[in-house]
Amino acid sequence: MKHLMQVVVLAGVYFVTAKFGLGMDAVSGFATLVWPPTGISLAALMLFGGRLWPGIAIGAFSINFHTGAPFFSACGIAAGNTLEAVLGVYLLRRFADFRPALDRVKDALGLIVLAALISTLVSATLGVGSLWLGGLVAGPAVRSTWQAWWLGDILGNLVMAPVLLTLSGWRGLRYKPRRCVEAAVAMGMMAIVSLALFGDVVARIPKNYALPYLIFPFSIWIALRMGPAASAASTFLAASIAIWGTAGGHGPFRVDTLAASLALLQIYVAVVAVTALILAAAVSERVRTERLSREYAKDLEFANRDLGMMLDVIAHDLREPLRSIDTFSMRLTDRYEKDLGEKGRDYLSRVVKASGRMRQLLEDILLLSRVKRKEMVKEKVPGREIVQDAMDRLESRIRERRARIRVHASLPVLEVDRTTAVEAVYNLLSNALKFVRDGQSPEIEIAGYRGPEGAGFSVQDRGPGVAPEISERIFQLFERGVGRSVEGTGAGLAIVRQAAERHGGRAWVQPRSGGGSEFLITFGGRRDE
Missing domain, CATH: 1.10.1760 (Arp2/3 complex 21 kDa subunit ARPC3)
Known part of the structure; x- marks a missing residue:
């Protein structure tokens, strides 16, 4: 029925x-x-x-x-x-x-x-x-x-x-007083202009086919501000008034017969309708995309927070068995080293190294997680202080490896989160200390960098260099440019890139003139001394 x-x-x-x-x-x-x-x-x-x-x-x-x-x-x-x-x-x-x-x-x-x-x-x-x-x-x-x-x-x-x-679209609108007043004014202005164009007001004015397009600012206004439903209604309103006026012998499209007048009018109405339809749809699509982006960003923030909490729990649970492995390994070494034999001592040494590597890997993963979710507190920090803090943490390793490090005087003043920036430079220096040519001591040069990507540092070494095909991959977590012959977890450069991106900058590597590599990091906006 x-x-x-x-x-x-x-x-x-x-x-x-x-x-x-x-x-x-x-x-x-x-x-x-x-x-x-x-x-x-x-x-x-x-x-x-x-x-x-x-x-x-x-x-x-x-x-x-x-x-x-x-x-x-x-x-x-x-x-x-x-x-x-x-x-x-x-x-x-x-x-x-x-x-x-x-x-x-x-x-x-x-x-x-x-x-x-x-x-x-x-x-x-x-x-x-x-x-x-x-x-x-x-x-x-x-x-x-x-x-x-x-x-x-x-x-x-x-x-x-x-x-x-689009009738159903009216139900989804938020009828805020200010928006309702704006819609009423826009619709009213469109009606007034349409009546003026297709009524007696312009009946005595010589035909001018440009006059009807005075309606476009109001049509665009409604399409931009009020969405497809209101835009369709405004086009219908303007078209109805235009047809009424043209049928009465008024308006700029009046000619000898009504059929010919309506033919000219409908071409005009088609242009108005097509423009309004596409513009309103494009604006609605952009607004929806921006809203979804905000929602995804919020969801991602919650997911990162949950992941960080989960990593903290996992780290706490894993540290205890690692400490037990270290403790019992030391007891075996102290009390039973002579009884183990050469093969046993070799096995025990491997256990200790694996435990140490596991502990370092765990710390690196936690550090990367903290860099990703850390609330950035930016301040103006002289570049020399950032470099010095990183070198202080590596003092014993620098001395052990007899590294020669030259720090340029013209380092920029940066607006950064100090802890994160120091962590990035620390990992770059640690990387440069590890990768050296056989029989040579590390030679490292630290300079300021100022370019279109922002301001930051250049850390140059005389190591074996980085092949172009892996120059991007080595900044990914657990990716290494070499095998297990060089100590490390494969997380250091990932921390460097994350620190740069959190500041709106970037990190990359390029060949150094004369051999070796040049690692660069920027922190977005530039501050000069």
Whole structure:
């Protein structure tokens, strides 16, 4: 029963709106440039399902038979109008993944191209063909009749359909007082300008086809600020006033006949509708993307926090067994070293080294986690102090390896989180101390860096260098440029990159002139001494 009522209502609405359209100086008596039923049919099938097609067929047959079309011609026209709507819905769903809210650019383009331009060809061709076969359209009038029919159907899908498709969008709007006042002012201004353009106000002004485009600022305003639903309603409002004025012989598009006037008007309305549809969809898509980005960032923040908490728990649980391994290894060494034999002592040495490496790896992972989630407290810090803090932590290793380190005087003043910046430089220096050529002591040079990426440091060594194919990979966690022959966990450079990125900078490596590598790190904005 509900389905039957929906079909009857659709047929009735189709008949009434078609009667209005045919009263607008229809070409050959049947092809009108104002045809709301096309948009109503498309929206009805899209929103309530394809099983309402009989309503379109009944409404189209009734109005055309009532207007004077022979029975079989009315049937042909009804078939074309019904297939037009069915095809439009199919194309939109099949190729555009269409959403009636029209809040994506592909939805707006789908409606314009697939529904307004392509599906309407079916109705215009079958309709005019039926009139020609019924003897209602003579040969010379076929072309003008087909053009009027197609243009009228296009405007039905561009102006009428969006208003109905986006009705549900009004429920999702936030009716804040300020926004409601803005919407009322924008709609009111659009109505006033439309009445001025297509009413008696400009009746005595010579025709100027540029005048109607004064409506564009208001159409753009509404599209930018109020979304697809309000934009579709404003376009419908402007189009209704323009049709009313042009039908009354007013406005800049008035010519000798109403049909010719409406043809010029509808081209103008199409430009306004297409612009508003695409602009409103693009803005809505951008707003939705920004909102989703904020939500994802918030979710990621929570996930990082949970991961950090989990790592802290894991670290606490792992430290205890590692301490036990170290303790019992030391007891074995102290009490039973002579009894173990050479192979046993070798095995025990491997256990101690593996335990130490595991402990260092655990500390590095925790440090990387803390750098990622640490709240950055930035302050202006002289670059020399950052370098000195890092070197102080490595003092014993520098002395042990007999490293020669030269620090340039012109280091920049940086706006950084001091702890994180020192950790980054510490890992760069630690890396330079490890990778040296056989039989040589480390030679390290620390200079300031100022470039388009920001300000920071350059740490240069005379080691074996980094192959270009792995220069990016070595900054990833657990990635190493060498095998296990060199001590390390593979987390140091990952910490360096994370520290740089947390400051809005970057970290990278490049070959050094004369051999070796140059590691660079920047911390975003530059501060000079």
